[in-house]
Amino acid sequence: MPRVLGIETSCDETGVALVQDGMILAQELASQAELHSLFGGVVPELASRRHLTVLPRLCDELLHRCGGGVDGVAVARGPGLLGALLVGLNYAKGLAFSLGVPLAGVNHLHAHLLAPGLEGDIPYPALGLLVSGGHSHIYRMDSPVEFELLGRTLDDAAGEAFDKAAKVLNLPYPGGAIIDSLAREAEPIPELFPIPYVDNDNLDFSFSGLKTAFANHAASNPHLRLRSLPGEGSVNSTKEAVHPEVPGVLASFSHSVSEACRIKLARALDREAQRRMPVAGLVLAGGVAANSFLRDSMVSLARERDLPVILPSFALCTDNAAMVALAGGVLLERNLGHDNSLDAVPRGRKVPDDAVSGLGFAGGERVDIG
Incomplete structure (x- = not known):
């Protein structure tokens, strides 16, 4: 079954996860709660900078620990903090392009609703x-x-x-x-x-x-x-x-x-x-x-x-990449996906249903990165 790498950076949690057939193979999550507690709430600019620092390391650790292949990349494209979303979105685009695998932009809200389906x-x-x-x-x-x-x-x-x-x-x-x-x-x-x-x-x-x-x-x-x-x-x-x-x-x-x-x-x-x-x-x-x-x-x-x-279990209530991988996998399995024109959607705007047919798993090939 296809393996999907999920990336979550919509607010102040940096998450990556690998999901296959509705099951979590591995995940990494870095919280910024301690950083933002100094200000009594999330500071968007600081959140974006922390994502930029942490995301590549988390992704490298996850992929090398799993020692398997990646069939597709899913990323939270909104709603959320625009700067934070752009960090994850651009990283996901680059990763999908370099691996030659399909990309799916995920509605963060829909991903939350699907999260209990992991259990x-x-x-x-x-x-x-x-x-x-x-x-x-x-x-x-x-x-x-x-x-x-x-x-x-x-x-x-x-x-x-x-x-x-x-x-x-x-x-x-x-x-x-x-x-x-x-x-x-x-x-x-x-x-x-x-x-x-x-x-x-x-x-x-x-x-x-x-x-x-x-x-x-x-x-x-x-x-x-x-x-x-x-x-x-x-x-x-x-x-x-x-x-x-x-x-x-x-x-x-x-x-x-x-x-x-x-x-x-x-x-x-x-x-x-x-x-x-x-x-x-x-x-x-x-x-x-x-x-x-x-x-x-x-x-x-x-x-x-x-x-x-x-x-959902308490771990799946918070923002996490496993739910993003699951939601992205649902799209990719239906042969729906996105190209590099995929954009981020900040809070206050509706996330469009603009996945394109023919950009999913059909005809795709797993890329081994181990």
Whole structure:
């Protein structure tokens, strides 16, 4: 079966992976979290420079460690940080050209939705909830290459809301894992924060109002803010330093986010059942898919509707190259690919479905690099 090399540089994670027949043969990932923690968020220029330094080394290490061949190259072409995307895109173009193998540009969002397929079968048609730092979207997935956007982010995504909550309380960056760990130690107070943007009849998301409600609550209760952080900012040191009320506040905040997602997804299930073939399962994807409140909420909804729910492992929630390789392989196996005119697509722009027939695996030949 074909082997696909995946390259991921859409934000602040540099990843390379080799996938064959839907299985991860090897992968490498370099995080920039420590670098960007100094600034409380990702600095695009620094992210691009780090990708430029790290990507060639990671790719060399991966290919030589595997000692096998490469049949095709897949790269995340957007949405993401433009400079970061260009580093990976240009490297992928050069690598594919030098090896004489086909190239596939991958929609980063679609790759996230397919990521759970690396660990189990996705039942099609499926309803996919993609929840990340930049996106809160609902998709109907009729096949690995057919995605229909049903609901989208109108302003701030769920991941942005969690990042803002962590920053307001002076929790270490990135705050998602620490918020979840703290929130699991308390029971939510459902009435503490509103469930955002559900009193309507659409499938879109808006978390800006919840961000404001949380910021106002923190401003009215300044004792919730962490004043100093002992040690290296680990989860354990943070737990020891926070005020006793903080876990309950974060549990309530997490409850509001997960309930908004559950309500919208339930609404989407009802609408899909009315207008066409009901879906056969639910898929959760994206960085916020690691949040325990959201995972529990999706499992509960799936049980109510007697549907399977496909949850990615924590390693596949974050940006990674294995999902890019999988999504690229799906295109290449259908003899779809891209040439060197492939462009990067920054956040805020739609990634086009512009793969060209005849540029995939048909007639291709494996290139051994070991």
